[in-house]
Amino acid sequence: MESISAELGYRAEQLLYRYAVAVDAGDLGALRALITDDVTIEQNGKADIGSEEFIGVYRAFGESPAEFSRHLISNVRVAAASKGKVSVEAYFEATVCAPGSNQRLYGKYADVFVEREGELLIERKGISVERILDLQVNEVEYQPY
Numbered sequence: 001m002e003s004i005s006a007e008l009g010y011r012a013e014q015l016l017y018r019y020a021v022a023v024d025a026g027d028l029g030a031l032r033a034l035i036t037d038d039v040t041i042e043q044n045g046k047a048d049i050g051s052e053e054f055i056g057v058y059r060a061f062g063e064s065p066a067e068f069s070r071h072l073i074s075n076v077r078v079a080a081a082s083k084g085k086v087s088v089e090a091y092f093e094a095t096v097c098a099p100g101s102n103q104r105l106y107g108k109y110a111d112v113f114v115e116r117e118g119e120l121l122i123e124r125k126g127i128s129v130e131r132i133l134d135l136q137v138n139e140v141e142y143q144p145y
Contacts, residue, residue, distance in 0.1 A: 002080035004078060004079065004080050004086060008086065008120075009078040011120050012076075012078045012086050012088050012120060013076050013088075015034060015088075015113060015120050015121075015122065016073055016076060016088060016090060016111070017073065018030070018034060019031070019034055019125075020071035020072075020073055020092075022034065023058060023061070023069065024070055024071055026058070026061075026062040028055055028058060028059060028062070031054070031055060031058055032051060032055055034121060034122050035051055035054055035121055035122045035123075035125075036051070036114060036116065036121050036122065036123045037050070037051050038050065038051075038123070039051055039054045039121075039122055039123060039124065039125065040123070040124045040125070041053065041054045041057055041127070042124070042125070042126045042127065043057070043127045043128075043129075044127070044129055054125070065098040065099060065101075066096050066097065066098045067097055067098055067099070068097040069094060069095065069096045069097070070094070070095045071092055071093070071094045072092065072093045072094075073091070073092050074090065074091050074092075075089075075090055075091045076088065076089075077089045077090070081112055084114055085112055085113065085114045085115075085123065086113050086120075087111070087112055088109065088111040088112070088113055089108065089109060089110050089111070090109045090111075091106075091107070091108055092105075092106075092107055092108070092109055093105070094107075095135075100137055101134070101137065102134070102135035102136070103132055103134055103135060104132070104133045104135055105129050105131070105132050106129070106130050106131045106133075107127060107128050107129040107130045108126075108130065109125070109126060109127060109128075110126035110128065111124055111126055112124040
């Protein structure tokens with residue numbers, strides 16, 4: 001297996017984190033800046049190709065009843081793929097809250113990032129949701145100590 005530089009590994013990890021922040025913020029412009037025009041998004045075996053299809057997934061999420069989401073990413077592994085590309089795998093945990101419904105999703109990412117004009121971009125976003133937990137709904141406000 002071909003090794004990658006620490007700098008490339010860092011850049012790949014940062015791209016993954018910028019993706020999560022953009023998803024949680026519902027920032028479609030920021031998401032668009034992170035992807036190639038021919039990006040593939042695969043969710044539990046269903047694949048769509050193209051930037052509009054990719055953005056459409058997150059537009060639909062933004063238009064859903066969800067009021068809050070927070071993605072946590074861990075166990076990031078970056079490896080060389082074909083020329084100019086890296087394979088990025090990670091675990092994720094996403095908490096999504098909507099009126100009367102709180103859920104926590106657990107899953108894995110299996111992505112391919114590509115270098116284009118000095119910018120690392122998402123060429124393939126693979127999302128596999130492995131478990132969904134329904135959480136108790138509480139409407140309490142945090143009280144500082």
